[in-house]
Amino acid sequence: MMTTRINPLLILFTILVYIFLTGPLIIVLGASVSDTTYLTFPPQGLTLRWFENIFEISAFRRTIVTSLELAILATGLALLIGIPAAYALNRYRIQLPTWLSTVFVLPILVPEIVLGFSLLKSVAVGASAPIFATLLIGHTLLVLPYCVRVISASLASFDFSIEEAAISLGSRPLKTFFTIVLPNVRSGVIAAFILAFITSINDVSTSLFLTGPGISTLPIQILAHVEQFFDPTIASVSVLLMFLTVAVMAIVERTLGLTFLAK
Amino acid sequence: MTQALTVQNLTAHYGTTKVLEDLSLSVGSGELVSLLGASGCGKTTTLRLVAGFLQPTSGKITLGGKDLTRLPAYKRDIGLVFQNYALFPHLSVLDNVGFGLKQRGVASAEREKRARAMLERVGLSQLADRLPGALSGGQKQRVALARALVIEPPLLMFDEPLSNLDAKMRVDMRVEIRQLQRANGTTSVYVTHDQEEAFSISDRVAIMNAGRIMQLDTPETLYQRPANAFVARFVGFENLVPLKVTKRDGASVTAQTRDGSQLALSQDRFGEIPDDFVLAARADGLAVTTDAKAEGIPATLGLRTYLGRAYQYQCETAAGTLVANGALSMPQEPGSGAKLVPVPDQCCVLKPE
Structure with missing residues (x-):
């Protein structure tokens, strides 16, 4: 039996990476249960009152709901646009000009803050659209590139002659898309959903310009809160946001993902 | 219920490039005709036009007297076997074979019975519940063949079906394809770039070049009496x-x-x-x-x-x-x-x- 000696330096780097990755999470977790009125780590004492405090502040209650609604709707919209777009880009790759797929990455290249500002000028002020609608447009634009990219990657390895085989066997093209194409890129759609959801729910830069009186998102509310208070509430909100994201990922994985893996 | 295929004066373009020029071809009922030629000669284009995945610029395609030219692909009732098998990766072998029957509204019990019977014929009944990913190349192509045959199509078309198989498998499979085709008496069009393959299984072979048929004849005639210099060079x-x-x-x-x-x-x-x-x-x-x-x-x-x-x-x-x-x-x-x-x-x- 041959044994491979692992370079100790490699082990050191691995440990360092783990510390860098998990360190902030542990600090936030610790700070959120600290029984002090200021943020501190390691926690002094142990309490859950900061978590209770979130729900006592109505602004947090409202923004959590807004953020969730926004993330779900924006992700849904982006998938509705992104799946057909990614399909068309891959199905007709030879016929379409190459720059076309680049268009779908442009929103990533533009600084989000610029996206937010331009939407403020054109949609919120210009078209005087309701705040929530403006936010929804902003977030949809923000997550659309991820949807198109991730689903495209999944479709790139899809053999379109499979689709033709189904059509030749008598399946209508639209039905074929749902019964044959979509089930085979399901993992891409799930990945796109998760990525888009996380991007939307964590977004600050775009939302900063688009929130307005009465309507705000959770990250913006956290920002506003930190400007005035320095208590562990924001740590507990952060923890809540983390768990919320993980929960959504888990639900999506369970409902869509596992059935696919079990096949 | 096998039928004759006729292709009349078919011309096709990709953009502005003419890929098929005034091509006429008739395949008799129960006959197997190969389209043979180097890549880019228009053989696959012809197949895709007949299948309905491409639209011709002009010309007419009829099957058993019925005009197919403007009929959408899913209504053409043509069995297709692809080079890369094109099995549905997320469906079991049985469901793959039953797919065409399902589209035709065949009830589930009857569907399973017929799919199993067809799998039996290609010698794969024991693999009915597997996913295509777990099969070898030869097995995949048999499933693809069963899937195309089970709908009892009036026309069966093959697009380089053996190109992804190893040499021995290729010879075995082409014999098998020919036997099944003969037994069912299905009118067939077979696209290949392999001369030996085309000559060995076809009733007649069309040698194609630059979007035209250079000669359409029995393998024997092509081999011994080529009609022009291109075909002569092609057959050695x-x-x-x-x-x-x-x-x-x-x-x-x-x-x-x-x-x-x-x-x-x-x-x-x-x-x-x-x-x-x-x-x-x-x-x-x-x-x-x-x-x-x-x-x-x-x-x-x-x-x-x-x-x-x-x-x-x-x-x-x-x-x-x-x-x-x-x-x-x-x-x-x-x-x-x-x-x-x-x-x-x-x-x-x-x-x-």
Whole structure:
């Protein structure tokens, strides 16, 4: 039996990476249960009152709901646009000009803050659209590139002659898309959903310009809160946001993902 | 219920590039016709036009008298077998085979019965519950074949179905395809670039080039009597010698090569000879002789290779380098002069290109 000696330096780097990755999470977790009125780590004492405090502040209650609604709707919209777009880009790759797929990455290249500002000028002020609608447009634009990219990657390895085989066997093209194409890129759609959801729910830069009186998102509310208070509430909100994201990922994985893996 | 396919004056473009020009083809009921040619010759385009995945610029496609030209692909009722199998990765073998029946509204119990019976015929009944990913290439192609056959299509089309299989599997599968096709009597179109494959399983073969059919005939006729220089080269006539008739005397004709050497040919043995023609011969069709009186093409012998049944020579002549075979009993040295005498049964007289 041959044994491979692992370079100790490699082990050191691995440990360092783990510390860098998990360190902030542990600090936030610790700070959120600290029984002090200021943020501190390691926690002094142990309490859950900061978590209770979130729900006592109505602004947090409202923004959590807004953020969730926004993330779900924006992700849904982006998938509705992104799946057909990614399909068309891959199905007709030879016929379409190459720059076309680049268009779908442009929103990533533009600084989000610029996206937010331009939407403020054109949609919120210009078209005087309701705040929530403006936010929804902003977030949809923000997550659309991820949807198109991730689903495209999944479709790139899809053999379109499979689709033709189904059509030749008598399946209508639209039905074929749902019964044959979509089930085979399901993992891409799930990945796109998760990525888009996380991007939307964590977004600050775009939302900063688009929130307005009465309507705000959770990250913006956290920002506003930190400007005035320095208590562990924001740590507990952060923890809540983390768990919320993980929960959504888990639900999506369970409902869509596992059935696919079990096949 | 197998039917005849006719393709009339089909022209097709990709953008502004013409890929198919005025192509006509008819496949009789129960017949297997191959489309043979190098990539880009239009054979796959023809198949895709008939399948309905491409629209022709002009022309007409009918199957059993019914006009298919403007019918959407999913209504054409054509069984297709693809090069890369194109099985549905997320469905079991049984569901793959049953897919076409499902589209036709066949009830689930009946569907399973017929799918299983078809899997039985291709020898895969024990793999019915597997996913396609767990099958070998040959097994996948059998599933694809079963999937196409189970809907009892009036027309079956194959697009390079054996290209992804190894050499032995290819030979086994083509026999199997031919047997199933014969047993069902399904009219079939088979696209391939492999001459041996096309010749071995087809009733007739269409040799294609640049969007046209160069010749459509039985494999035997194509192999022995190519109709033009392109087909001659395609089926392995290495030597194409342009000649001019200088004298006619009844059946006997005297022809002249470019360098002026005379060649006596009999129309009784070579068929009708026009004034300007090309003599096509495989290496076996030109006999190497040192007999000074023999009438043949003068040549200087070059490289000699041993074929087992004969010696083969690269011969320098006025018509370029020709390949000819000489008897084992008389090996000739490179550099020596000789004459290449056309062997009547092994040569073809063609019109010049």
